[in-house]
Amino acid sequence: MVRLSGMKSEVGTAVKLRTGKFFIREGLSSLKRNRTMSAAAITSVVAALLVIGIFLVIVLNIDFAATKLESQIEMMVYLNDGLSENIIDTMNTEIKSINGVKSAEFISKAVALKNLEKKWGDNSYLLEGLDGDNPLPDAFLITLSDPNKASSVAMSVSAISNIEKVVYGKEELAKLLSTTYVLRMSSVVIILILLFISIFIIANTIKLTLYARRREIGIMKYVGATDWFVRMPFIIEGIMVGIIGAIAATAILGGAYFYCSNLVKNQMIGFMSISLMPFNQIITSMMVLLITVGIIIGAAGSLISVRKFIKV
């Protein structure tokens, strides 16, 4: 009995492999045979992916900028006056152990004064009036691993004794976080909408190729092909159309981005700190995403349009 079931599964694998070959062969040959329709389908995939791709580039760049901004968020922790080095050392380890703290740098009052002098530059003579009496407190400069944890980190830090004050751009941070959140969420929604629109465009194009081939589907059904067997070559064909379209769209979009990012880089030097995501960083995610989306819309488009013709 065990032997039997083993043999059966071997036979099953062989059947699947062979069937897979049949599907790919049928898919490829029909792609070649129906050249005009395939070209039409590929063109609409390219068009759909270009729209999605342009949007994707914008979203990736916004995300890139937002992540950069978020990573720049710092927190100043001012300490009470006259703490011994020992106490400061323990505080340092205590702060570093807090969840959400990426790094903590101790800035002594002397260093802080020097920084201030540097910052004020020509006006630093004003500080001379202090007569060596440094009014600045010792401090820790904390960078955060996750800006969303800022308030919890601030709370934990405040709980440590000998802390005078915790300062960070609370409101600015909240604004930034909510803006990036809204941007990210709306981009997901817009991409989903674009995805659905493209699927229906592709489905309609594929429907035309299917209409030309309803005879073939009819014959398959008459000789006893299962629904999945009828569907598979068309789905594979849709996936091929999707992949070809995605490669074309990536090439067009990638080329355009490469050109534009060079243009921006050259023109904006010393101007504003607008920085586009670097080309080689964006091209991989763009390719992976467009090919994935291409495969999804190709397969889903075929699946939707074949449904009508399969009911024989």
Added chain:
Amino acid sequence: MFRSNLPGICIAIFPKGKGCDRLIQLKNVFMEFQDGHKVLNNINLTINNGEFVFLVGSSGAGKSTIIKLLLKEIEPSSGSIIVNDKDITKYRRKEIPFHRRNIGVVFQDFKLLLEKNVYENVAFAMEVIEAPPKEIRRQVPIVLSMVGLSRKAGLYPHQLSGGEQQRVSLARAMVNSPSILIADEPTGNLDPEMSWDIMKTLSEINQRGTTILMATHASDIVNGMKKRVVAVENGAIIRDEKRGGYGGEA
């Protein structure tokens, strides 16, 4: 389990279908469209294993409906349709392909794939039911020689005469060795000489044990063959004769 094996045993013991009854049975079949139009009105028909049956009647009499019911393309409004001891009206959608593998069909318009050659058209019917390639390479030449097309295996449908195209479709219908062959006006597009050619091939197929149900308008063929004739008119069987003729009005 045993019941489902019964028809198989039947065919094995009685290859010519003698003594093994009831391959197809329509019992009290009614067919009514949603608009109330009655297409079939209490059809009762039994076809035994190995029979050759002509289904005659004017257009719209209900012949095509009976064929569609047997292929489970449509469902009867009521009644049961038993093929190989199983009520096919109870089949789920998933089971339909397996039911159809037991029935070969040929049509008036041949329904060949124009971009495939003769061999590929026939092999296609085996490929789509996932037959092993070895089996396909063995079986296709056998059926091609059975219909007399061995030499034309590499030609495409447009290079063939109508009669030859119909023989390709016959080969395709027979390549999976179905126990039933349904022919819907197979000679409808052919001249008389070619038609008789096809009828000769059909007779040979029948003599090898395949049950044949052929819907037709061709009175001379029906009269010449001297086979069982079932006449349908207005959705009812009006005549069922063992060695019948086409009937008066046509």
